[in-house]
Every structure is written in C-alpha cells, then in structure tokens.
Amino acid sequence: MSIVVVGSVFFDTVETPFGKVEDVMGGAATYFSVAASFFTSVKMVATAGEDFPPNEIEFLQSRGVDLSGLKLQPGRTGRWAGRYHEDMNVRDTLDLQLNVFADFQPVLPTGYRDSRYVFLANIDPQLQQSVLDQLSAPGLVGCDTMNHWITSSRPEVERLLGRVDILTINDEEARLLSGERNIVKAARRILEMGPKSVLIKRGEYGVIRFAPDSVFAVPAFPLEEVFDPTGAGDTFAGGFMGEIARSGDTSETGLRRAIVYGSVLASFCVEDFSLARLRTLTTDEIEHRYRQFVSLTDVDGV
C-alpha cells in the first residue's frame, strides 16, 4: 500500500572530511521518499521554489513518487549548509534559509486522504497535526521531531505524540523530550506520552526500538567509508516505513525486519554525498545487504 510523507525539500551544501557538494537536492521528505520508493509508492507533501529543477521532478517521478502534493511556489527552495567534523557524529550548521518553506502549509490532495500509512517528517508539530486532521483513516502513523520543537513547542509535540504509533528520534532528542539521561528510562517516559513504539537512532551505533513489552537493538552496518551522514535518519525512516507499507506486517517480526531494511537503506545513503548512492541503488543490492545484515547480528552465525 502507498505511504504519505510530509516534510521538507531543500538544497544542501555539505562539507565532510571527504569533500564538498553544493546546492544538491536534500530535505527530509526527499530522503524519505526515495528510500521508501524501493518498497512501495510514495505520495509526497512538501513545498519548493520556482528554482526546483525539472530533472529532479523527473527523477522523483521515475522512482514512483507522486508529486501532486509538492507545491511549487514563487521564490526560492530552502537552503541548508553544514560542515561535518572529523568525528562525523558532530556537525555545524553554516547557513539556513527557509525561503518558501517558511510559509509551508501542508495540503493533502484528495487522492492522498484515504492513505493508511503516513510519515510526518521533522516539521512544526502543529503542521504535523494538520496533516493527521486531513487523513480520513490513518492506520499507522510514524513521526520524527527535533530539539528545536521539543524546546519551543513542547505542548504541541506532546499533543502530537498522543496521535502517533511510532516515533523515530535520536538519543539526544530522546533525552531532551523525556528529561531522562538513561536511554531505557527515556524511552519508557516517551512511550507513556502515546506512541506504541519509540525508535532511537544512534548514528554509527545503530537503532534501538522500545515497545511496552519488547526491546530490539541492531548495530549500524559497519562501513569502511562514510562519506556523508546527511539524510541517514530520514532514509532509515523511509526504508522502515516503506517496508511496513509494502508488507502490511506490523507484528513484532514485521517491525524488526522493517528496522533492518531501514538500517540497510541508511547504510547505502551514507556511502556517497547527498542522494547520490540512492540514485543508483538496486533492489538486488538491498536484498544482498539485508542478508549480510542478518548474518552480522545472528548469534548462531551463518
């Protein structure tokens, strides 16, 4: 079944110890959509400016991404520039221009409104809720958020959490949201706020999922070269939610497999700058790495 994603479309300028790219397509909705498109069809809700290039429209459509919810507005697409440190877990934002994204008001085309699967990427929690209000019968709602909203709009974040099934969040954000330093306690506190699952993203250390009666942890796929971590979290979410929308399997086993698929997609994402690796990725490569991933973590060996 298809999946709706709402989030940002940006142009990024990124510097890592391995090089630099300028004004390349990025944004949470973009990474999510491309990753999820390997599993299911995606309906994107986002905004970009008049400068958004036709070849990127074509690329997204070639991946089966429905862009009827992408509103192209007068003005420029948002811009973000960042520089990663030698330790790529740390980055500095050098520039942020919201441009048309500053006035983003997500409106779902009629054809999106009966979608069962939805992912609310990191945007203002009020806008995330407005998307839920437009859906007739959301079956499985995933969402992301960030420090900025937890600090500036906590009541709205908490209201949102009462309406979502799965929260993806990094460890620092989980600590801020819960007020607990220990990650197990942090997850328990967040589960009390509403979500049935909390997925804590730990970058190069993988992902840990907490549900009221189960815990599942996977490492990140070990890579010899990490070129650019930008978008890895949204790519993870895209692979994860995309696989669930494809299989319809929300059992413990189904969710665990989806977490591995998300981790696999994220591991490809960081192998090259921006979306470059995902543009050439094949389902055979995904399945091959999925099997490697299972063997990486299987206590009984393979």
Add this chain to the structure above:
Amino acid sequence: MSIVVVGSVFFDTVETPFGKVEDVMGGAATYFSVAASFFTSVKMVATAGEDFPPNEIEFLQSRGVDLSGLKLQPGRTGRWAGRYHEDMNVRDTLDLQLNVFADFQPVLPTGYRDSRYVFLANIDPQLQQSVLDQLSAPGLVGCDTMNHWITSSRPEVERLLGRVDILTINDEEARLLSGERNIVKAARRILEMGPKSVLIKRGEYGVIRFAPDSVFAVPAFPLEEVFDPTGAGDTFAGGFMGEIARSGDTSETGLRRAIVYGSVLASFCVEDFSLARLRTLTTDEIEHRYRQFVSLTDVDGV
C-alpha cells in the same frame, strides 16, 4: 578447561553520579577471574600487598579461582581512584598508586604452565610476553592493552600482537593503535598485525568483532540503571574467554555465543558498584539474561 589470567589486583575508590565506594577490590585480573569463574576454573597470576584481606582471598577461592599465582608482597596493594561524569562514558583518574604492582614480575606456578587458554589483561606488553614464554603450549591467547602502552611501547605491543589470537580493545585504543579513524579500517589494520580476531568494546553501544572473513556486532544489554562501569571491559573478557574455555568451541558460532555471554556478564557488572553484583550472581540469572539478549537482537523476533 581452566584458564590462566594475568593482570592487576587493585583497590578502587570510585565515584559515580549514583554514589561512592572506597577501597573496594578491583583490578583487571579480579574482574576477569570472577566473571570467568561462572564458566570454568581460573588460575590467577597477579600481585597484591600485605594489606590484601583474607576475606577476599576466601571469596575468590570460593569462586574456584586458583590463587597459587597471586604473590602477596611486603607493601601495599595498588590503589586507583576515579570519578565518572554525568555521561558515564567519561571518567577522570583522581589518584593512582601502583605500590607493589610497580615491581610485578609474573611467574607462573608449575601447575599453570600447560594451560591451553590464557588471557593477558592490560599490563606492560613485555610482561604479557613473558607470560607467553612460560606457557608450554598455549592454544588460545586473548589479550587487552591500553593507550599508555600503545604510545610508550608500540614495538612491544606489535610484537605481542604477533603472538595472540584475540585482542579486546576499546574504540579509542583501536584508532590509536591503527592510525585509522574509521573503525572497520582500524580493525583491518590490527588484524594485519597478527590477531585472528579483534573485539572492539564500545561501552553502552556493545561489541563488534572483526575477523578476516566475518563481522559480528551486538548491542549492550539495555539497562535502566548503570551504577558503575568500572571493570565492565574485563568482566566482558572474563565471560567471553571463560565460555570459550568451557565449551572448547572456537567456531564462528562458538565465538559469537561467547561474545553474548561476555556481554551478559558485563551487563550485570555495571548494575552495582565494583564487584557487588557479581558476588551474588547465579548461573540461572546468566542463562535467563542470555535468552533475553538473544531475543533483543533476533531479527525474526522471539
């Protein structure tokens, strides 16, 4: 089969965000021995001072630890004092008094010399090699080291690595030893120095094992309370090597199971100060958590 361990016996004063203990038994050989004693009999090679209390001798012997290689010398047992930060991955050493440990020259009793399994805990790499010289036919040699020796005695560390099967090391030490920032590349470089396996300890993020043709990664067991990380790495090594000595199984599956047992033992270690939790631990508790650990990481759910 029994296992020989050589390493330090100290008294520790430890402060964590949860409290403080003073002058409690610690040291790598001690943590290793107690952990390994749940799997096999242990022969300890170490030194302590006249102040070493008879009740601790009795405790170690009650755990099946052979102390004929523990030399009690005139003078005081070594002392270490440290304080952990709010983020318990970071600690400061407040005081270090080597005392009798400064003149430690490991001498293996005759009854130790035909041991097949040996673990060289973190001491001067020349002393680690002198232990190997005293063994008639070591079958499986594990070792640990630290930044201090890598920096001050690199040629000796490299010579040692040519004689060991398994190196346990933390990620920072692996980077220093290899000169590689990426942990996969670091492990590949270290494998070229001799060991057949490199186990990189990542604290709260678990352990990753590299061999020439396989990689295995496990998370740490998620705990709501981590009281005191002191000795967790040596406890991991004790559970890991102890299980191998017990089973004699050095197949890929055998080593993976041993890594899980090591992780289980380490998870108990950090639940209380010093050795407190290991003193009351039972094999039933170990087996129960082993099963929980497998379920934590099993992609197919349990």
